[in-house]
Amino acid sequence: MAEASLLNTFFGPCDCRGFSDCTLPIDSYGGVLLWLGLAMYMCKALRTLAEDYFLPCLHVLEEFFDLSADTASSVLLVPGASAGLLLVNLAATLLVTSELGLGAVIGSLIFQLLVVTGMTGVLSSRDDAEVKIWRYPLLRDTFFYVIAWVELIVFLSDQKVEWFEAMVMVLTYGLYCVFMRFNKRIAASVVLSMGLVSADEVAQVKKKKNEDPSPVSPSGDEVHGARAADMLAEEDRPNSAPADVLRSPGLGDLDLPPAPTDPDEMAPSVIGFPNDDFNLTGTSSRERRKEQRKHAVALLQTHDPLALCWVAFMPLPELATLQVFGICFGLIVCLAYLLVDAATRASIILNIAPLLLGLLFVAPGMSSLAVINAIDDVKDGEADVALANILGSSLFDMLVGLGLPWFLHGWVGDVEFKNSIQPLVMGNLVMLPIIILGFLLMLVAQRWSVKWQTSYALLGCYGIWFIGNFVAMCVGDGL
Numbered sequence: 130m131a132e133a134s135l136l137n138t139f140f141g142p143c144d145c146r147g148f149s150d151c152t153l154p155i156d157s158y159g160g161v162l163l164w165l166g167l168a169m170y171m172c173k174a175l176r177t178l179a180e181d182y183f184l185p186c187l188h189v190l191e192e193f194f195d196l197s198a199d200t201a202s203s204v205l206l207v208p209g210a211s212a213g214l215l216l217v218n219l220a221a222t223l224l225v226t227s228e229l230g231l232g233a234v235i236g237s238l239i240f241q242l243l244v245v246t247g248m249t250g251v252l253s254s255r256d257d258a259e260v261k262i263w264r265y266p267l268l269r270d271t272f273f274y275v276i277a278w279v280e281l282i283v284f285l286s287d288q289k290v291e292w293f294e295a296m297v298m299v300l301t302y303g304l305y306c307v308f309m310r311f312n313k314r315i316a317a318s319v320v321l322s323m324g325l326v327s328a329d330e331v332a333q334v335k336k337k338k339n340e341d342p343s344p345v346s347p348s349g350d351e352v353h354g355a356r357a358a359d360m361l362a363e364e365d366r367p368n369s370a371p372a373d374v375l376r377s378p379g380l381g382d383l384d385l386p387p388a389p390t391d392p393d394e395m396a397p398s399v400i401g402f403p404n405d406d407f408n409l410t411g412t413s414s415r416e417r418r419k420e421q422r423k424h425a426v427a428l429l430q431t432h433d434p435l436a437l438c439w440v441a442f443m444p445l446p447e448l449a450t451l452q453v454f455g456i457c458f459g460l461i462v463c464l465a466y467l468l469v470d471a472a473t474r475a476s477i478i479l480n481i482a483p484l485l486l487g488l489l490f491v492a493p494g495m496s497s498l499a500v501i502n503a504i505d506d507v508k509d510g511e512a513d514v515a516l517a518n519i520l521g522s523s524l525f526d527m528l529v530g531l532g533l534p535w536f537l538h539g540w541v542g543d544v545e546f547k548n549s550i551q552p553l554v555m556g557n558l559v560m561l562p563i564i565i566l567g568f569l570l571m572l573v574a575q576r577w578s579v580k581w582q583t584s585y586a587l588l589g590c591y592g593i594w595f596i597g598n599f600v601a602m603c604v605g606d607g608l
Contacts, residue, residue, distance in 0.1 A: 133224040136164075136470050143477045156478050164475040165490070171468035172494030174435050175213040178460055179498055182439065184209050185446035186454040202518070203309040207525045210502065212458070214495045215530045216465035221483075222534035224466060227473045228550055232487025233495055234530050235557050239488075240496045241519050242564045243591035249503045249519075250584030253512035262516060262577045265316055270520035271565060273305050277527045278561055285554060288546045292539020298532030305524060484550050485602040488557065489595060512579070553601070560594070 137143065145151040153160070187209040191201040208215075214237055218230030280301060284294040308315070446453045472491055476483040499522060506515035535544045546554070571583050 134470050134474070135467070136474050143474050145477055145480060148478070148480050151478060156474075161475050161478040164471040164478070168468050168472040168475065168491065169494055171464050171471065172491065172497070174433075175461060175464050175468070175495070176497045176501075177433065177436060178439070178457055178464070179210060179213060180501065182443065182446055182453055183212065183457040183461065186450050186457065189446055189450045190454075197310075197313070199309040199312040200306075202521065203306045207518075207522050208529070210498055211522060211525050211530060212461055213465055213498075214526055215533065216462055217469055217491070217495065218530055219534040219537070220462075220466040220469040221473070221487075222538050222544065225469045225473050227469070227476070227483040228546060229469055229473050229476070229483035229487040229491065230534065231531065231546070231554065232482075232484035233491040234487075234526050235554065236488035236492025237496045237526055238523050238561060239557065239564070239594060240492050240591070241499055241523055242561065242568070243587045243594070244493075245496065245499050245503050245519050246516060246568065247584045247587035247591070248500060249507055249512055249515045250579040250587070251581060252504060252507045253515075253579070262572060262579060264572075264577055265319060266514075266517035267520070267569075267572075269308075269312075269316075270517055270524065271569070273301075273308075273524055274520050274527075274565065275562065277301060277524055278558070281527060281531070282555070282558055285546070285558070288548065288551055290535045290539075290544040292536055292543075295532045295536035295539055295544075298528045299536060302525060302528035302532070305528075481602050482547075482550055482553070484553060485598060488598055489602065516579070553598075557598075564590070 134142075140155055141153050143151060143153065143156055145156065151157045151160075155163075184206065187201075187205045191205055196205070214233060217233050221227050221230030221233075277298070280294075280298055284290050284298070443453055443456060468491070472486050473483050476486045479486075499519070502518070503515040506512065506518070538544050568583075568587070571586075572579070575583065
C-alpha cells in the first residue's frame with residue numbers, strides 16, 4: 130500500500146507472505162475481519178449519509194433553481210448518488226494505490242444491470258403482471274452507454290490510461306449532460322416523427338396537467354404515447370420559478386431571509402450552526418422543527434453510532450442546505466478513504482487482488498442506494514423510469530467515476546495496471562454489452578415489457594457471475 134495509508138500510520142505497514150501470514154499480530158490473528166467489517170460499515174455509513182443528508186440537499190437546490198427533471202438528474206442527482214463511488218476510486222487512485230476503485234466501479238456496473246434491474250422487475254411485476262417500458266429513455270441511455278464502454282475498452286487495452294484519455298471520458302459525460310439539457314426537444318421530434326403520439330393526445334394531456342400537474346403513470350400498451358404526450362405537454366409549460374430566483378447567478382448572491390428572533394419560532398438548536406440563515410425552502414420554523422424531531426427519532430432507532438453523531442451536530446438539509454452540503458461532502462471524502470484503506474489492507478492479508486474485493490464486496494455495498502431508489506420508483510408506479518435511471522447512473526460511474534480520478538492522476542503520471550489483472554478486467558467489461566444486448570432482445574421479444582421470468586433470469590445471472598469470481602478469488606495466487 131502507499132504511504133498515504135492511515136492504518137499503516139497507526140498500526141504499522143501490512144506485510145504478509147501468505148493468507149494471514151503477516152508480520153504484525155493484529156493482521157495475523159483476526160485482523161482481516163476487523164478491516165472487512167470496517168470497510169462494510171463505511172459502505173453503510175456512506176449510504177445513510179447520502180440518503181438522509183446529501184441527496185436531500187441536492188433536491189433543495191434542484192427546487193430552488195427550478196431545474197428541469199432531466200437536467201437535475203444528470204447534473205445533480207446522479208452525481209450525488211454516485212459521489213461515494215467516485216471518491217472511493219479517487220482515494221484508491223491518488224492515496225491508497227490499488228485497483229480496488231476500478232473493481233468497485235466495474236462491479237457496480239454489473240450489479241446495477243443485473244441485480245437492480247432484476248429487483249425492479251420482480252417488485253413491479255407481482256401477480257404475473259408485466260411492466261411496460263417506454264423505449265426512448267432506455268435506448269437513449271443505451272446509446273451513450275455503448276460509447277462509454279467503447280472508450281473504456283480502448284483506453285484500458287494497453288493496461289494504462291493517459292490523462293487525455295481520461296479527459297475524453299469526462300467530456301463525454303459533459304456531452305451527455307448537454308444532451309439532457311435539450312432532451313425534451315430532441316425527444317419531441319423523435320416521438321412525433323415515429324408517430325408515437327398525436328397532436329390531439331398532447332392537447333388532452335395539457336388540459337389534464339392544467340388541472341392536475343402531477344406526471345402521468347400509464348400502464349399497458351399506451352405507455353409510449355402517454356409518456357410522450359406528457360413530456361410534450363411539459364415542454365410547453367412556462368418556467369414557474371420566481372423572477373428573482375431565475376436571475377440569481379449563484380449561491381453567493383442569494384437574498385437569504387433573516388433569522389427569526391422569537392425563540393419559540395426558532396428551529397431546534399444545532400451546535401455551531403445558525404437556524405435559518407441558509408434555509409432555501411421557505412417552510413415555517415414550526416414545520417421544520419417537527420420534521421427535525423421526526424428525522425432524529427428515525428435515525429436514533431437505527432442505533433448507529435455515526436448516525437447519532439449526525440443527529441447531534443447536523444440539522445436537516447432543508448434547515449441549512451449549504452452547510453449540510455459542505456459537511457456531507459467532507460464526510461463522504463473521509464468515509465470513502467477509510468473504506469479503501471481498510472479493504473486494501475484486508476486484500477493484502479487475504480493474499481488476493483484488491484480488484485476482486487472491489488468487484489464482489491465493495492460494489493454491492495456502494496450500490497445499495499441504487500436499490501433503494503429503484504424500490505421508491507416502483508412504489509411510485511414508475512418502474513420504467515427506474516430502469517432508465519440505472520443506465521444513467523452507470524454512465525456517470527463509468528465516465529466520471531473512473532475518468533476524473535485517472536485525469537487527476539495523469540498530471541503526475543499515467544495510471545498503470547498489473548498484467549495479472551488484465552484478463553479479469555477485460556473479461557468483466559466484455560460482459561456489460563452482452564448483458565444489455567440480452568436484456569434489450571428480451572424486451573423486444575416481450576413487446577417492451579418486463580415479466581417476472583426476465584427479472585429472475587437477471588438475478589440468476591448475477592449469482593453465476595458472483596460464484597465464478599468468488600472461485601477465482603479463492604483459487605487465485607494473489608493475482
